[in-house]
Amino acid sequence: MTSQTIGPRPSVLRRILPQLVILAVALALxxxxxxxxxxxxxxxxxxxxxxxxxxxxxxxxxxxxIGMTLVIATKxxxxxxxxxxxxxxxxxxxxxxxxxxxxxxxxxxxAAGGLCGLWNGLLxxxxxxxxxxxxxxxxxxxxxxxxxxxxxxxxxxxxxxLIHLGAGTVAGVPxxxxxxxxxxxxxxxxxxxxxxxxxxxxIGINERSSRLxxxxxxxxxxxxxxxxxxxxxxxxxxxxxxxxxxDANNAGLWLELDAILxxxxxxxxxxxxxxxxxxxxxxxxxxxxxxxxxLLSGLPPEFNLVxxxxxxxxxxxxxxxxIGNYIYLLKASxxxxxxxxxxxxPTKEETAR
Amino acid sequence: MTDTLTPDAPVLHARGISKFFPGTIAxxxxxxxxxxxxxxxxxxxxxxxKSTLIKCLTGAYRxxxxxxxxxxxxxxxxxxxxxxxxxxxxxxxEVNLLPNLTVAENLFLGRQPMRGGFIARRRMNEEARAVxxxxxxxxxxxxxxxxxxxxxxxxxxIARAVEMSGKVxxxxxxxxxxxxxxxQLLFDVIRQVKxxxxxxxxxxxxxxxxxAISDRATVLRNGRVVGECLLAEMTQRDVVTMMLGRQxxxxxxARDVGPAGKTxxxxxxxxxxxxxxxxxxNIREGEVVGLAGLLGSGRTETANLxxxxxxxxxxxxxxxxxxxxxxxxxxxxxxxxxLCPEDRKIDGIVGDLSVRDNIILALQARQGWxxxxxxxxxxxxxxxxxxxxxxxxxxxxxxxxxxxxxNQQKALLARWxxxxxxxxxxxxxxxxxxxxxxAEIIALIEQLRADGMALLVASSExxxxxxxSTRVVVLRDRQQVRELTGDQITPDNIINAIAxxxxx
Numbered sequence: 001m002t003s004q005t006i007g008p009r010p011s012v013l014r015r016i017l018p019q020l021v022i023l024a025v026a027l028a029l030x031x032x033x034x035x036x037x038x039x040x041x042x043x044x045x046x047x048x049x050x051x052x053x054x055x056x057x058x059x060x061x062x063x064x065x066i067g068m069t070l071v072i073a074t075k076x077x078x079x080x081x082x083x084x085x086x087x088x089x090x091x092x093x094x095x096x097x098x099x100x101x102x103x104x105x106x107x108x109x110x111a112a113g114g115l116c117g118l119w120n121g122l123l124x125x126x127x128x129x130x131x132x133x134x135x136x137x138x139x140x141x142x143x144x145x146x147x148x149x150x151x152x153x154x155x156x157x158x159x160x161x162l163i164h165l166g167a168g169t170v171a172g173v174p175x176x177x178x179x180x181x182x183x184x185x186x187x188x189x190x191x192x193x194x195x196x197x198x199x200x201x202x203i204g205i206n207e208r209s210s211r212l213x214x215x216x217x218x219x220x221x222x223x224x225x226x227x228x229x230x231x232x233x234x235x236x237x238x239x240x241x242x243x244x245x246x247d248a249n250n251a252g253l254w255l256e257l258d259a260i261l262x263x264x265x266x267x268x269x270x271x272x273x274x275x276x277x278x279x280x281x282x283x284x285x286x287x288x289x290x291x292x293x294x295l296l297s298g299l300p301p302e303f304n305l306v307x308x309x310x311x312x313x314x315x316x317x318x319x320x321x322x323i324g325n326y327i328y329l330l331k332a333s334x335x336x337x338x339x340x341x342x343x344x345x346p347t348k349e350e351t352a353r
Numbered sequence: 354m355t356d357t358l359t360p361d362a363p364v365l366h367a368r369g370i371s372k373f374f375p376g377t378i379a380x381x382x383x384x385x386x387x388x389x390x391x392x393x394x395x396x397x398x399x400x401x402x403k404s405t406l407i408k409c410l411t412g413a414y415r416x417x418x419x420x421x422x423x424x425x426x427x428x429x430x431x432x433x434x435x436x437x438x439x440x441x442x443x444x445x446x447e448v449n450l451l452p453n454l455t456v457a458e459n460l461f462l463g464r465q466p467m468r469g470g471f472i473a474r475r476r477m478n479e480e481a482r483a484v485x486x487x488x489x490x491x492x493x494x495x496x497x498x499x500x501x502x503x504x505x506x507x508x509x510x511i512a513r514a515v516e517m518s519g520k521v522x523x524x525x526x527x528x529x530x531x532x533x534x535x536x537q538l539l540f541d542v543i544r545q546v547k548x549x550x551x552x553x554x555x556x557x558x559x560x561x562x563x564x565a566i567s568d569r570a571t572v573l574r575n576g577r578v579v580g581e582c583l584l585a586e587m588t589q590r591d592v593v594t595m596m597l598g599r600q601x602x603x604x605x606x607a608r609d610v611g612p613a614g615k616t617x618x619x620x621x622x623x624x625x626x627x628x629x630x631x632x633x634x635n636i637r638e639g640e641v642v643g644l645a646g647l648l649g650s651g652r653t654e655t656a657n658l659x660x661x662x663x664x665x666x667x668x669x670x671x672x673x674x675x676x677x678x679x680x681x682x683x684x685x686x687x688x689x690x691x692l693c694p695e696d697r698k699i700d701g702i703v704g705d706l707s708v709r710d711n712i713i714l715a716l717q718a719r720q721g722w723x724x725x726x727x728x729x730x731x732x733x734x735x736x737x738x739x740x741x742x743x744x745x746x747x748x749x750x751x752x753x754x755x756x757x758x759x760n761q762q763k764a765l766l767a768r769w770x771x772x773x774x775x776x777x778x779x780x781x782x783x784x785x786x787x788x789x790x791x792a793e794i795i796a797l798i799e800q801l802r803a804d805g806m807a808l809l810v811a812s813s814e815x816x817x818x819x820x821x822s823t824r825v826v827v828l829r830d831r832q833q834v835r836e837l838t839g840d841q842i843t844p845d846n847i848i849n850a851i852a853x854x855x856x857x
Contacts, residue, residue, distance in 0.1 A: 195717045195725040198710050206703045212662060212694060213703075213768065214686030214718040273705045 012278065019266055019282040022315055026289035027051075034296040046169045050292060052177075058288030059176035060085070060252065062281050063235040064259035065266070066180075066187050067117075067228030069280040072263050074204045074224050075272030076124060076131035081232040081259055083142025084116045085252030088233035089240030090149035093157050102161030109237045110230055116142070117229020121222030135225075139256065146248035156245035166241025176238050180281075183234065187227070188277045197275075200224060204272025262287055265315055286315070362425065364389045364552045365410075365441070365521050370419035372405055377758075379405040381576045383419070387521055387552035392543060394563045394584070395556045396596055397573035398648055398813050403556055406573070407523055411443050412436040423520065442514025443523040450498055450510055457481035457494035460513050488512055488542050504535035508542050515546055522546055523554040528562060540566050558649045560589050560852075572596055590852040593647070597815050597848065614638030615673075617807040618776050620659065623668030629654040630832040631668055636776065636807045641798060643822030644811035645847045651831035652811035653695050656780045659809070660685045660692040672775075686719050688776075691769035695780040695811070697758070701765045704754035708746055709735045711753045712767045719772060738767035743793065759790030766797065777801065779810045783817060795821055815844040827851060 030037040030050065040049035064081045071078045088109040095105040116138055123134035157163075168175045191197035202210040203217040211217050235255070240246045265283035268275045290311045294304045317323060363386040372380040380402050387393050397403050408414040410421070412430030421428050423439060430436035433443065450459045457478045458465070466473045466480065481494035488508055498506060507527050514522055524543070528536050543566055547553055555567055563570065564584055572579040572595040579595045614637045624631030629651050636642050644652045657663045659670065661679040669676055672688055679685045685692070694700035703711055712735045717726055726734075735749050742763040746756060753764055762782065769777060779798070783791045798821045802808060812818050818825055825842050827835040827850040835850035 193725065195720075195722045198706070198714075198717065199722055202703045202706055202710070202714060205705045206699075209700055209703050210714070210718075212660075212682050212692065212700050213715040214683045215714070216683055216718075220722075 012276075015267070015276050016279045016282060018319065019279045019286065022265070022318070023282055023286050023289065026286050026293065026311075029293045030054075030289060030296060033293060033298075037296070042172060045172055046174070047172050050296070052174065054285065054288045054292050055177045056174045057291070058284050059180045060235040060239055060255055061258045061262055061287060062180040062284040063183060063231045063238070064228075064255060065262040065280040065284050066184055066277055067224070067231035068256075068259045068263050069266070069268055069275050069277050070187075070191070070200060070224040071131070071228050072204075072260070072268055072270060073200050073272055073275035074221055075207075076221070076224070077135065077260065077270070078120060078225060078228045079132065079135040079256050080116060080120060080138035080142055081228060081235075082252035082254060082256040083139050083146070084113050084229055084232035085236030085239060085255065086146035086246075086248050087116060087142055087149065088113045088236030089246040089251045090146040090155065090248055092162060092237045093155040093240055093246035094149055096157045096159040096162050097155060102159050102165070105159070105162055106165070106237060110233045113229040113231075113233020113236070114226055115229070116232070117226040118222065120229065121225030124225060125218045125221035143248055146246070146251075150246055150248045152248075154245050154247045158244065162237070163241050163244055166238045166243075176242075179234065179238065183231065184277060184281050191277070196220075201273055201275065204275075258287055259284075261312065265312070265319070267319060287312075363387055363422075364424060366422040367406075367410060368420050368422070370406065370409055370421075371417050372402075372409055372414060373417050377576075379576050380409065380416075383573070383576070383578050384581075385410075385571055385578075386581070387554065388569070389550045389552055390547055391568040392547055392553045392555050392566050394567035394570040395554055395573070396563065396570050396592065398596055401573040401596075402576040403573055404525070405576075407443070407525060407554075407556070410436070411441055411523065437514075437518050440518045440520030441523065442518030442521070443525065444507065444510045444514050444527055445525045450506060450513070452499045453497065455495050455497055456485070456492065456501070456509055459498050459509060460484060460494070460516070462513075464517075484512055484516060485509070488545060489538075502535070504531050504538055507531070507539060511542055511546065515549070515551065519551065521552045521554065523556075525556045526558070527555075528557055528559065536562065558647065560592060560647075563592070564589065588852075590848065593848050593852045596647075597813065597844075614640065614805060614807075617673060618659075619671040619674075621669045621671070623658055623665045623670060625654075625658060625663060625666050628663060628831070629658055632833045633668075634809075634826065634833075636809060638775075638807050639802055639805045640823045641802045641808045641810055641821050643818040643825040643842075644809065644828060645813075645815065645818055645825050645851065646828035647851060648813065649831075650828040650851075652813075652828060653780055654831060655828065656692060656694075656778045656809065656811055660690060660778060662692070662694075683718070686715060686772065689772065689774050690776045690778070691715070691772060691774035692778040693762075693765050693769060693780060693782060695784065697761055697765065702753045702761055705752050707750045708739075708744070708753045708756065708764055709749040711764055712738055712771060715768050716771045734771050735767075738764075738771065742767055742797070757786075759786035762786050762794065763790065766794070770801075774806065776807045776809070779808065779812075781812055782810065783812065783814060815847050818842075818847065819844055829853075 027037070034050065037050045040047055040052060068078055068081065091112045092105040092109040095108045096102060120135050120138060123129045123137070124131050165175055165179070170178055191200065199210070199215055199220055202215060203220055207217050236252060239251050262283035263280045264270065265286055266276060266279035268280060290308055294307050299307070365387040367383070367385040370380050370383040370385070371378070383402065383406055385406065395403050395406070405414065409416040412432045412435050415431070428439050430439055430441070451462070454462070460481045461477050466476045478494045485492060485494065490505065490508055492501060492505065498509070511522065511524070527539060531539060543553055543555070555563070557563060567584055569581065570584055570592065571581045572592065574596060616635050617638050618636045620632070620634040622631040622633055632655065634642065644655060646652050658665045661681045661684055664680050670679055671677065677688055679688070682692070703714065709731060713726055713731050720726065738744065739746065739749070744760050744763045744767065746760065753761060756764065782794050782798070786794070795817060798808060798810065802821070810818070810821065819842050822842060825837040825847060826833055827837065827847060829851060834853070837846055837850070
C-alpha cells in the first residue's frame with residue numbers, strides 16, 4: 001500500500017471508450033433498420049451515403065459542442081449558442097446581399113459571434129452573474145437582434161462561395177464535415193498542448209483555490225465564452241449556407257440543448273472540471289445517429305421526439321454515477337465497506353489505494 | 354471532575370461520546386453534563402470537536418460510542434427533528450428561520466393553531482405576541498421576519514427552540530454578528546431562559562462573553578475533554594491555557610538562529626477597514642515569524658491581506674526596498690510570494706485534478722498558459738517533491754481529494770515550493786494532519802529557514818510556534834498586541850499576551 005509506484009497517465013482511449021461503445025450501438029441500430037447504412041458511393045465528385053449524412057448533418061451540433069465543452073468545464077453553461085447561430089447567419093447573409101464577398105461575410109459573422117461570446121463572458125466573469133441567467137439574456141434577445149439584421153424576413157442569397165461552406169465539397173467530402181473535424185482538432189490541440197486545458201479544469205473544479213494559486217480566472221472565463229461564440233458563429237454560417245438563406249426565427253432553434261446533451265453524453269460533468277472535446281464530438285455523432293435511426297426506421301414522424309428522448313434517457317442511465325458504482329462493485333468482487341462518513345471525506349480504503 | 358461540583362442531577366448527561374472520521378478521531382470519550390438552570394460554555398479552538406459534539410447531541414451525526422441520558426433516561430436522537438422532540442433545541446449563528454414568513458409563522462411553523470382545517474391567524478398572532486413578550490420583545494408578529502434585525506431574529510429563533518423543546522437550548526455562536534447592545538439584549542433573554550430551568554449550552558470565541566454569562570464550562574482540545582470547571586473560580590488566562598494546552602516544560606530547543614539575513618519584506622500600516630487594524634511587520638531572509646492568537650484574532654486576515662486575497666485599503670508593502678502593489682494573489686505570486694491557506698479543501702486543493710497537476714498549478718499559472726511546462730519537466734518536479742516530502746500516493750494521476758489530509762498538505766507545500774518562493778506564508782500548516790506528517794512539516798519549515806527563505810507562519814499550536822519561530826507576533830481582536838523575540842518566546846509568554854485584558 002505504501003509503495004510509491006507512479007503509474008502511467010490514463011489513456012485517451014480509456015476515457016472515450018464508453019462513448020465509442022454507445023456510438024457503435026447506435027450505428028448498429030441504423031444498420032438493423034437499414035442494412036445499406038454503411039454503403040458509400042462516389043457520384044458527381046461527391047461522397048454519398050447515410051454515414052456521410054450523419055457526419056454532415058451533425059456538423060452544427062458538433063461545432064457548438066466544442067465551445068460548450070470548454071464552457072461547461074468551467075462550471076458554466078451557454079444557452080445563447082442557438083440564438084448566436086441565428087445572428088451569425090443573418091450577418092453573413094446581409095453582408096453578401098450587400099454585394100461583399102464570402103470571405104468578408106464569414107469574418108463579419110465570426111466577429112458578431114465573438115462579440116456575443118465576449119458579452120456573455122463579461123456578464124459571467126466580471127459581473128459574476130450566474131452563467132445560466134447571463135446567457136439566457138442573449139438566448140432571448142439574440143433572435144430579436146437577428147430579426148433586426150434580416151429586417152424580419154428570410155434573407156436569401158446566391159453567393160456560391162458562401163453556399164459552398166454549407167453545401168459544397170472539398171475533394172468529395174462535404175465542407176461542414178471538414179470544418180468541424182478541423183476545428184475540433186485545432187481546439188483540442190491548443191488546449192492540450194498548452195496549459196489552457198488544465199487551467200480551465202482547475203477553475204471549473206475550485207475557482208477559489210485556482211485564484212489563490214495565481215490563475216487569472218477572469219480572463220480564462222471570458223475566453224471560453226468567446227470560443228463558444230465563435231463556434232456558434234461558424235455553425236450559424238453553415239446552416240445558413242446550407243439553406244441559402246438566413247432564417248432568424250428557426251436557425252439553430254433548440255440546438256443549444258442538443259449541444260449541452262452532446263457534452264453530457266460525452267461524459268463531461270455539468271459541475272465542471274475534467275473535460276474531453278473528443279468525447280463531446282462523439283456525443284454529437286451519437287445524437288445524430290439516433291436521429292438517423294428514427295428517420296430510417298420509417299416510423300411516423302410524430303414518434304421522433306419521444307423515441308429520441310427514450311434513447312437518450314437510456315444513454316444517460318447507463319452513464320449515471322449510481323449505475324457506474326454498481327458496475328464497479330460487480331467487477332470488484334468481495335464486499336465493500338459501507339462508507340459511514342460524510343460523502344466528502346474518502347474512506348480509509350480509498351485514501352490508501 | 355468530581356461530583357461535589359454537581360449538587361443537582363444533570364438534565365442531559367452525555368458520557369463516553371466518541372466519533373470517528375476516516376483518519377481522525379473527532380471525539381474521544383467526551384463527557385458533557387448540563388445542569389438545569391445553568392449556562393454552560395463549550396470552549397475550544399477550531400477543530401477541537403465542539404461542532405462535532407453538538408452534531409452528535411442533536412442527532413445530525415450518529416455517535417460511534419457513548420450514552421446520552423436525558424433526565425436519567427437513555428436517548429438516541431436520530432435527527433435534529435428527533436432531538437427537538439426529545440427536548441434539545443438548537444439556534445445557529447446564521448438564523449435558521451424562514452425570512453419570507455411572518456414572525457408568528459416562524460414561531461409556530463409546523464404546529465400552527467388551527468380552526469376547521471385553516472390556520473387561526475389571529476389566534477396565532479396573539480399567542481406569538483404573548484410568547485415574545487415573555488422575552489421582553491414588543492414587536493408585531495404579523496410583520497415579516499426580515500423587518501427585524503439579526504438580534505431580534507436570534508431571539509425569535511431562541512423563543513421557537515424553547516417553546517418546541519424546553520429542556521436544553523444550544524446556542525452555536527449566537528453573538529458572532531451582533532453589536533454590543535444586541536449582545537446585551539440576547540444575554541437578557543438567555544438569563545430568562547436560564548431562570549425557566551433550561552440548560553443552555555453557549556458556544557462562542559469571545560471569552561469576555563463566556564465570563565459574562567456562563568456558570569460552567571467544558572473545554573475541549575483535539576477531541577478530548579481537557580476539563581470541566583466553574584467559571585467563577587477561573588481567570589481568562591486559566592481558560593486560554595486549557596484551550597491551547599501546553600506541556601509545562603517547554604522543550605528546550607537548540608535554536609540556531611544563524612546570521613540575520615537582509616530585510617526581505619517590509620509591511621507598513623497595511624490594513625483593511627472592518628477586517629484588520631493596520632499593522633506593520635518586517636521579515637528578513639532566513640527568519641520564521643510566527644503569528645499567534647486565538648481564533649478570530651486576525652491570523653488568517655493578516656496572511657490574506659499580505660497575499661492580496663483581500664486587497665488592503667491602506668498601507669504599503671515593499672520587497673527588497675522596492676514598493677510593490679499586490680491587488681490579487683496573481684500579483685503576489687508574480688513577486689514570488691506563496692500562501693498555503695488555512696482551509697485546505699476550500700482554498701487549497703483542486704480536488705478532481707491529479708496530484709501532479711495540483712503540484713505544478715501555481716508554477717504553471719505564473720508561467721502563463723502559453724508556455725506549458727514540458728511533460729518530462731512536470732514529471733520530474735512532481736516526482737522529486739513526492740520523494741522529498743514523502744507524499745504517500747498510489748499514483749500521481751489520482752485525484753488529490755483521495756489523499757489523506759497530511760498528504761494533501763504536503764502536496765500543497767510542493768505546489769508552492771515548486772515556484773521557488775522568496776516569501777512563504779503558511780496558515781495553520783499542521784491543522785488536521787496526523788502526527789508523523791506534523792513532525793515532517795515542522796522539520797521542513799526549519800529546513801527552509803536554514804536555506805534562507807523568509808517565512809510567516811500562523812498557528813494555534815503554541816509549542817509548534819515556539820519550536821520554529823525566530824520571532825512571534827501576538828494578535829488579539831484583529832490587532833497586533835505584542836512581539837516576542839529570542840528567549841521571550843515561550844508558551845507562557847504567548848498565553849499571557851493573548852489573555853492580557855485590554856486597558857481601554
